[in-house]
Amino acid sequence: MRSLFIPNLKEGVMHLSQEETRHAVKSLRAKVGYTYALVDGKGGSAPGVITALDKRSCVMEVGEVTREPRPSFGLSMIVSPTKKTDRFEWFLEKATEIGIEKIYPAFTSRSEGTIEKFDRWNKVLIAAMKQSKRTWLPELQPAMGLGEVLAEFSGSPTTSKNFFVAHCMDALASDEKTHLFNAIIPGESSCIAIGPEGDFTSEEVNQMIQMGAQEISLGDQRLRTETAAIVAVTFFSARQV
Numbered sequence: 001m002r003s004l005f006i007p008n009l010k011e012g013v014m015h016l017s018q019e020e021t022r023h024a025v026k027s028l029r030a031k032v033g034y035t036y037a038l039v040d041g042k043g044g045s046a047p048g049v050i051t052a053l054d055k056r057s058c059v060m061e062v063g064e065v066t067r068e069p070r071p072s073f074g075l076s077m078i079v080s081p082t083k084k085t086d087r088f089e090w091f092l093e094k095a096t097e098i099g100i101e102k103i104y105p106a107f108t109s110r111s112e113g114t115i116e117k118f119d120r121w122n123k124v125l126i127a128a129m130k131q132s133k134r135t136w137l138p139e140l141q142p143a144m145g146l147g148e149v150l151a152e153f154s155g156s157p158t159t160s161k162n163f164f165v166a167h168c169m170d171a172l173a174s175d176e177k178t179h180l181f182n183a184i185i186p187g188e189s190s191c192i193a194i195g196p197e198g199d200f201t202s203e204e205v206n207q208m209i210q211m212g213a214q215e216i217s218l219g220d221q222r223l224r225t226e227t228a229a230i231v232a233v234t235f236f237s238a239r240q241v
Contacts, residue, residue, distance in 0.1 A: 004039075011065055077191070082113050096124075179217050
């Protein structure tokens with residue numbers, strides 16, 4: 001069953017947003033009487049039947065709403081937006097499908113992409129949530145400088161225990177970098193930082209190390225930012241099996 005997004009989902013009569021109505025009409029070829037799975041991005045889901053429809057409005061009769069509890073742990077990622085925003089959007093889409101809790105776009109010293117497209121990026125997350133039949137929408141934070149992002153993390157349990165930074169340099173604080181797959185602790189939240197294609201600077205890595213970050217490797221290959229980020233999400237997901 002195809003999914004539609006309705007914030008503040010509740011039983012009874014509800015109206016889709018204009019944007020979601022356009023999606024239903026143009027992409028799903030919706031008609032009166034069609035049934036869809038409705039999600040609110042906060043764990044809620046319900047069946048919904050279209051009772052009235054035109055190009056600008058869609059009225060739905062919403063059935064009983066069920067609630068999926070928020071996962072007890074999850075993955076947060078600090079990722080430098082790419083110069084070509086479609087590559088970053090590809091990461092957002094695939095990370096949502098695989099499973100991610102929070103995303104912190106961070107501008108670093110070597111970032112080439114410095115333009116935030118919050119609304120567009122959030123739409124990508126919503127579309128991916130619906131496509132993958134998830135009920136929880138990843139939390140997208142406003143893009144900030146790396147220092148501002150790290151300030152938000154300062155003192156959190158995740159940064160002191162399961163905070164990982166991927167970079168292409170030799171290890172700065174130890175003899176070697178641990179492979180991420182082996183570093184992740186199943187059943188616990190983690191935060192992984194992925195830098196721009198020019199990599200983090202040694203100063204940026206050291207700043208994270210001072211916060212408790214562990215230097216990790218994603219393998220022997222040199223990966224693009226968006227590829228490295230997806231590999232990291234995949235490793236985290238695989239360790240939960």
